[in-house]
Amino acid sequence: MKNTIKITLGFIAIALTFSSCNNSKSSESKGGLSSSAAEQVYVKPGDHDEFYAFLSGGFSGQLSVYGLPSGRLFKVIPVFSQDPEKAYGYNEETKPMLMTSYGEIPWGDAHHPDISQTNGVLDGRWIFINENNTPRIARIDLSNFETSEIIEIPNSAGNHSSSYVTDNTEYVIAGTRFGIPIPQRDISIKDYKGNFKGALSFIKVDKDSGQMDLSFQILMPGFDYDKAHPGRGKSDGWFFYTTYNTEEANSLLEVNASQNDKDFIAAVNWKKAEEYIKVGKFKTMPTKYAHNIYNDETHSATTTWGTSVKVLDPAECPGLVYFLPTPKSPHGCDVDPTGEYIVGSGKLAASLTVHSFTKMLDAIKNKKFAGEAYGIPILNFEDVLAGTVEQPGLGPLHTEFDGKGNAYTTFFISSEVVKWKLGTWEILDRQPAFYSPGHLMIPGGNSQKPFGKYLVSMNKITKDRYLPTGPEVCQSAQLFDISGDKMKLLLDFPTIGEPHYAAGIPADLVAPKSRKIFKLEENKHPYATTNDADTKVVRDGKNVHVYITTIRSHFNPDNIEGIKVGDKVFFHVTNMEQDYDVPHGMSMIGANTSEVLVMPGQTETFVWEPKQVGVWPFYCTDFCSALHQEMQGYVRVSPE
Ligand code: CUK
Numbered sequence: 006m007k008n009t010i011k012i013t014l015g016f017i018a019i020a021l022t023f024s025s026c027n028n029s030k031s032s033e034s035k036g037g038l039s040s041s042a043a044e045q046v047y048v049k050p051g052d053h054d055e056f057y058a059f060l061s062g063g064f065s066g067q068l069s070v071y072g073l074p075s076g077r078l079f080k081v082i083p084v085f086s087q088d089p090e091k092a093y094g095y096n097e098e099t100k101p102m103l104m105t106s107y108g109e110i111p112w113g114d115a116h117h118p119d120i121s122q123t124n125g126v127l128d129g130r131w132i133f134i135n136e137n138n139t140p141r142i143a144r145i146d147l148s149n150f151e152t153s154e155i156i157e158i159p160n161s162a163g164n165h166s167s168s169y170v171t172d173n174t175e176y177v178i179a180g181t182r183f184g185i186p187i188p189q190r191d192i193s194i195k196d197y198k199g200n201f202k203g204a205l206s207f208i209k210v211d212k213d214s215g216q217m218d219l220s221f222q223i224l225m226p227g228f229d230y231d232k233a234h235p236g237r238g239k240s241d242g243w244f245f246y247t248t249y250n251t252e253e254a255n256s257l258l259e260v261n262a263s264q265n266d267k268d269f270i271a272a273v274n275w276k277k278a279e280e281y282i283k284v285g286k287f288k289t290m291p292t293k294y295a296h297n298i299y300n301d302e303t304h305s306a307t308t309t310w311g312t313s314v315k316v317l318d319p320a321e322c323p324g325l326v327y328f329l330p331t332p333k334s335p336h337g338c339d340v341d342p343t344g345e346y347i348v349g350s351g352k353l354a355a356s357l358t359v360h361s362f363t364k365m366l367d368a369i370k371n372k373k374f375a376g377e378a379y380g381i382p383i384l385n386f387e388d389v390l391a392g393t394v395e396q397p398g399l400g401p402l403h404t405e406f407d408g409k410g411n412a413y414t415t416f417f418i419s420s421e422v423v424k425w426k427l428g429t430w431e432i433l434d435r436q437p438a439f440y441s442p443g444h445l446m447i448p449g450g451n452s453q454k455p456f457g458k459y460l461v462s463m464n465k466i467t468k469d470r471y472l473p474t475g476p477e478v479c480q481s482a483q484l485f486d487i488s489g490d491k492m493k494l495l496l497d498f499p500t501i502g503e504p505h506y507a508a509g510i511p512a513d514l515v516a517p518k519s520r521k522i523f524k525l526e527e528n529k530h531p532y533a534t535t536n537d538a539d540t541k542v543v544r545d546g547k548n549v550h551v552y553i554t555t556i557r558s559h560f561n562p563d564n565i566e567g568i569k570v571g572d573k574v575f576f577h578v579t580n581m582e583q584d585y586d587v588p589h590g591m592s593m594i595g596a597n598t599s600e601v602l603v604m605p606g607q608t609e610t611f612v613w614e615p616k617q618v619g620v621w622p623f624y625c626t627d628f629c630s631a632l633h634q635e636m637q638g639y640v641r642v643s644p645e
């Protein structure tokens with residue numbers, strides 16, 4: 006067994022080198038873009054794209070918005086990281102969004118966006134995304150493309166099997182990556198086995214407001230967990246996710262953590278979990294977690310604190326969790342649009358394993374188990390197997406579906422996307438990707454209704470695809486046309502951070518609802534000034550509140566006196582414009598943590614603590630009119 010693994014891993018290195026170097030040589034293998042490909046991605050100036058694609062920003066912590074088929078970048082939505090471009094995490098209104106039980110954290114690692122669904126179909130209301138490092142889930146409102154809410158996930162470490170919505174967005178589900186001591190305590194790392202656990206969290210989503218609420222957790226054994234997929238249609242009510250390191254090794258050298266011939270896909274019956282919660286079969290664990298909510302009306306965020314969580318122990322809840330043996334450290338876990346097939350991608354396996362939901366239910370009904378792990382029944386591999394895709398490629402990672410009975414899987418090592426048929430398991434097509442794809446995305450490709458026209462492959466290695474920009478080059482995405490029998494490469498486009506996963510949606514499900522303006526008369530910000538006559542400077546001890554308005558092209562007031570060294574000055578800036586797309590910014594010399602960018606009709610606040618006497622300038626940061634450069638002012642600072 007050891008030898009096989011060594012050989013496999015050796016081959017990974019060889020295959021990777023091979024695919025990177027070899028492909029770079031010939032222009033044919035670079036995609037051989039024909040003029041028809043160019044026509045297919047060409048969106049005439051002034052015309053709009055057909056799809057939105059939301060690509061996770063990976064270690065940038067953000068979510069990027071692209072158009073398909075053009076591959077044009079429209080926006081980077083700040084989510085887990087500060088962003089000076091939008092003043093997110095800099096102005097007083099959004100700073101609380103970054104609060105956690107560890108304090109304010111200005112950075113995150115965002116992997117998996119997922120768009121809300123109604124009856125298993127994308128509804129375009131919200132998009133959720135996970136933060137791995139300091140476990141959190143965010144909800145972004147697609148009517149304004151702003152982060153509305155961030156909830157911290159306790160008892161989790163490496164919040165990676167997240168964030169995935171159920172058929173009616175009842176829950177967004179979040180699984181831990183690492184096993185950890187729960188509750189945290191001082192214990193020898195060598196005592197991992199049996200002592201560490203991993204929480205699977207169910208976050209209830211209010212169907213009107215979208216507001217999240219940590220409903221309950223299931224304390225799973227301390228394996229490591231990876232990608233996940235809620236059941237769809239017939240399997241709605243279940244949740245599936247992969248485990249690796251079922252050996253529970255505390256050091257993941259392959260000799261330790263890749264010993265077992267099979268790891269598991271965990272099948273979790275969340276409707277059953279709801280029943281157990283209802284009858285009180287849970288323990289209440291004290292814990293502390295931040296819940297940050299942004300209020301659109303007052304344009305401000307507040308943090309509230311969770312103090313406990315309900316936890317279920319699968320060993321005490323029969324029928325809650327089952328394990329489906331799945332070969333060789335499965336990474337991806339994807340459920341097809343009918344809900345019948347559960348695809349497990351064993352990273353080190355020679356074939357793709359597909360489980361059958363129907364067969365799984367039969368095996369459960371007949372109580373045919375191969376054994377158990379921590380009180381969780383393990384089903385027989387043969388009993389749940391629907392089929393295997395033989396020799397599909399090397400290093401399978403993730404699968405999406407086109408809604409026409411086809412599946413598409415990325416292969417990291419052999420660097421390709423492979424199209425295969427559900428049910429017959431035959432391979433229909435394969436196309437090289439440049440290079441080493443991780444996830445792929447078909448708009449709606451993880452829902453009951455995929456829009457199977459385009460596929461985006463998100464590649465881990467870029468190498469020679471763009472002009473060199475030093476040792477660091479951007480990540481690469483590639484667009485394929487999948488409307489025909491064969492996939493056709495249309496376009497390369499650069500991305501931000503490391504896009505892990507993405508979510509795509511037809512533009513007409515989002516664009517018509519997009520908010521263009523905030524009405525000034527509806528501005529409920531406590532420090533708003535909606536009238537030039539109401540601007541003022543109010544002293545409250547050492548705190549000074551400056552109510553300031555902006556309109557093309559001046560600040561009012563623009564000459565401010567009466568400020569003293571040692572004061573804490575709050576600039577409350579209201580943008581009185583009522584035209585679409587006329588923001589004003591404001592920054593103050595030496596304001597080291599703050600700036601604002603205020604949309605028409607809104608108010609934002611930043612803080613300045615003057616350290617020296619003098620007359621200090623401020624100006625508008627956003628080029629707003631022909632007289633933008635005149636949009637400036639002075640603050641006089643006198644001795645204490
Ligand atoms: S993981 Cu990155 S390639 Cu975070 Cu979805 Cu598989």
Ligand code: CUA
Pocket residue numbers: 555558588589590625626627628629630633634636
């Ligand atoms: Cu206002 Cu530039």
